[in-house]
Amino acid sequence: MSNPNATFRGVPLKHLSLVTLVFQNSMLILIMHYSRIMPAVDGVRYHTSTSVFLNEVIKLSISATVALYDIAKNLPPGTPATTLFSTLFSNVFAGDSWKLAIPAAMYTLQNSLQYVAVSNLDAATFQVTYQLKILTTAIFSVIMLGRVLSVKKWAALGLLMAGVAIVQLPQYTPEPAVQESKAAEAKRWLHAIAGRSATYQGIGEDEGPIMNKSVGLMAVLIACALSGLAGVTFEKILKQSSSTKQASLWIRNCQLSFWSLFPAFFIGIVWVDGQNIATDGFFAGYNWIVWTAIGFQAAGGIIVALVINYADNIAKNFATSLSIIVSCVASAYFFDFEITLAFAVGTGVVLAATYLYTQPDAPKQTTIAPLEGTTTGDSEQAVPLMTRGRPSSDRESSDHMRPAEKPE
Template sequence: MGRGWRGGKVIAEEDPRIESTESRFVDALDPPTKKEPRFFRRLVPGFWVKGLVLALLLVQNTTYTLLRRYSMANLAEKYDPQEVLLVGEVFKLVVSACATTVGGEAPGARLARLAARSGKMFGLAMIYGAMNVLSYVAIRRVDAAVFTVCAQLKILTTAAFSVGILRKRVSATKWRALVQLVLGCVLVTVPQMTASSAPVDHAAFFVGVVAVFVEVFLSGFASIYFEKVIKADEKLSVWDRNYQLALHSILLYLVYGYAERTYVGSAGRYEPFHDFSGVAWGLAFLGGGGGLLVAMTVKVADSVVKTLAVSVAIVTSTLASHFLLGGPLDLPMGVGAATVALSVLNYSFDASPVSA
């Protein structure tokens, strides 16, 4: 692996035989521009494509949340959530493999070379696996309301890591908007949770809170790490990185599922995809598509903007759940929804100068 010089920094180069499949697409997404005024930049094609990607992510998150609530609350389905995630990763793997092998070298050789040079994505898959375990530990020791409140802090950890790792500058106005966004999400989500009436085991509660905070920390780091890998390496496309990540995620899900059945124990004979319904398949494909959209959002925008879209999806899914599924909707939730909307607008249209 050679090394080169770009922008005053020494960078590592991937195998030159691996050519990006998205060079023209990236130019369309974020065309090189001079220092145009803010209003002009919003009229260039790249702005509208960014808006389209964010809109698709918003629709995907809203639909996924609604379908999951319908499946669990209304239909009371009993499929294994881990298998839903596994199928989603397989879907993402297939789509990414097809996209990355269009044109160029032989598909088999390219995919094999990508797999052999996927160490960065293996580390990210390990982080996601650790987050999955931590979430499992936390949700069994703290009630859903506490877990939801703590989990919203990933908005702030993502912004903090973007400053610390990517050296992005965030104005005081944007920080205030992000804090308000967290509060708005909490107001929207907490009334939907039911606090546990069981006696509190303080030691277990402490372990659960620590687990969710570590998960929040890892979530922010993973988001920015993924963004750094995608944007810093021009040799590999978003599809290439998604293929690598899905490949390792599938392996980890298989290992995790085997360990859970072997060491945690499960009664009776294991039957793969038992109780898997059409809704479960829909959730799997939506989840896999969401992973692709997240990567595309990070490529054309950034991880903090991604959290804005996901936060708006919390509001839209809550409103849709109320009108379509009879979910709760009260004054605090309405205030939270308005707070989220104002926070997103405040962040998006902030023109405050930031210190270097």
């Protein structure tokens, strides 16, 4: 664990990491949402399977680099590079680390579903609804790990469901005119930031895809279920495997990212989008917006790790709550998102439930081990690990071990 009082040029790393997490969480969902509704590039829309794969490649590269640095610090100066790489290899593939392929595959599918969700839901609605992963993590922890939750935490979970329901109710009957207005606003925003001329020949056909609220809601609900199941499975594997349990933060991230490459490539790129990618090309539809979304998603795990090292879980969840508010305001400004009374009330209930759930229970018998971790992502609560986009330091859930959830 790093020194919690460490500073960077006089600024406490605790504060710097939290501010960075708020910015990353907010911008990730907004950019992912925009990258999916923006007009196609040269008539072709990028394939999400390629972005998910590249996200894992980047995270593996970063994790391996930092892991090599940590290994080098513990070895004598002048140690050959071959020794460093062989040590890294033996640490990553030690014992039964292959079991991490199970949660890694779940995280990969979760990341793919996040793209589907943000393609069909407003960024703010997705952010609020995605907090249901707190509920799924709690339920799987009770079922698979035998945890006992206090009455207060069950009440918080009930509030969470109520808040999400309030947010979703008005979304079931969107008026076509409102949807067209949002699509038009998104299109105008793209032309404004890209500086596209009004004489652009394809401007008439550059319409973004139509959002389907039902599809988006279903995708985010399945993603929440996978987030909880993957996190708890990860934690269970860590507790049952001595070799994996003793691995460092960055070695675990290497393991998860490495095993995620296989489902991302063979299922996503080869099976799902193989024919289209063969026709259009791997990087078809890519532009700076798509690359920015991939970069933000990959950086999420690193930021989560910093927050875990220099702050704590309560501070992390406070940052997550702030990012939800920022996303709501930004969605209203950039995407003409209408913040209704129902949405405001539902968001308030979700934030209150998240705060209540993360508060420690009153001292009680040592036989009760309440679930402490919560959201992110995606990420997240448990052992201090980089997640797909989601973190936590209370050692309860493992969604943050990954990155990232994937948009925390």
